[in-house]
Amino acid sequence: MRRLAVFLASSDGHDPAHAALAAGVGKELARRGIGVVYGGGCRGLMGEMADGALKAGGEVIGVIPRSMVEREWAHEGVTELLLCDSMHERKAMMAERADAFVALPGGLGTLEEVFEVWSWRQLGFHAKPVGFLDAGGFWTPTLDALRGIADSGLLPPSTLDDLAVAPDLPGLLEALEERLRSAPQPAHGASAR
Numbered sequence: 009m010r011r012l013a014v015f016l017a018s019s020d021g022h023d024p025a026h027a028a029l030a031a032g033v034g035k036e037l038a039r040r041g042i043g044v045v046y047g048g049g050c051r052g053l054m055g056e057m058a059d060g061a062l063k064a065g066g067e068v069i070g071v072i073p074r075s076m077v078e079r080e081w082a083h084e085g086v087t088e089l090l091l092c093d094s095m096h097e098r099k100a101m102m103a104e105r106a107d108a109f110v111a112l113p114g115g116l117g118t119l120e121e122v123f124e125v126w127s128w129r130q131l132g133f134h135a136k137p138v139g140f141l142d143a144g145g146f147w148t149p150t151l152d153a154l155r156g157i158a159d160s161g162l163l164p165p166s167t168l169d170d171l172a173v174a175p176d177l178p179g180l181l182e183a184l185e186e187r188l189r190s191a192p193q194p195a196h197g198a199s200a201r
């Protein structure tokens with residue numbers, strides 16, 4: 009895996025463990041030589057992750073709509089800051105540049121981004137694996153809700169099983185690599201869109 013798209017909160021939240029987690033993930037990805045693609049902000053968990061990676065010498069690509077540069081405080085120290093015109097374009101640019109996608113703790117934006125790439129994978133629009141870093145059980149209630157939807161027959165169990173989930177980064181990377189190794193050719197072209 010050359011580059012990982014990381015979706016995570018633009019704010020800090022109440023639990024300081026989340027900031028430490030985000031910084032640690034950035035640092036570990038840099039140590040492993042895996043570049044990061046993210047939303048380009050310098051604040052919140054997004055900023056912590058980017059700074060963790062940059063301090064460890066990693067590659068960090070930020071993608072942010074022009075209209076959000078001030079609102080999300082675009083990070084000026086990233087390896088490459090790509091400006092775009094819309095949220096749709098932001099997600100497409102991130103998806104094109106990444107080999108896999110993961111969600112760290114986050115809110116509505118994080119959920120929206122990870123669910124979109126996961127649903128695209130279900131439809132065969134791309135073959136890039138998707139995962140949740142369930143550190144401290146942050147995503148467990150969400151995953152339980154998804155299991156309930158699968159139990160209702162409206163979400164294929166195979167789609168749920170296809171999601172890489174692990175409580176720590178090494179475990180999550182291993183699960184993503186496993187899916188990359190067994191990836192079928194994408195049905196609708198190589199990129200996510």
Ligand code: AMP
Nearest residue numbers: 016017018019047095114115116117118
């Ligand atoms: P949040 O998890 O709500 O803090 O948001 C995390 C990131 O997702 C922020 O950079 C948001 O700007 C971004 N985001 C929110 N909604 C969307 C969307 N529809 N498309 C792309 N990015 C989004």
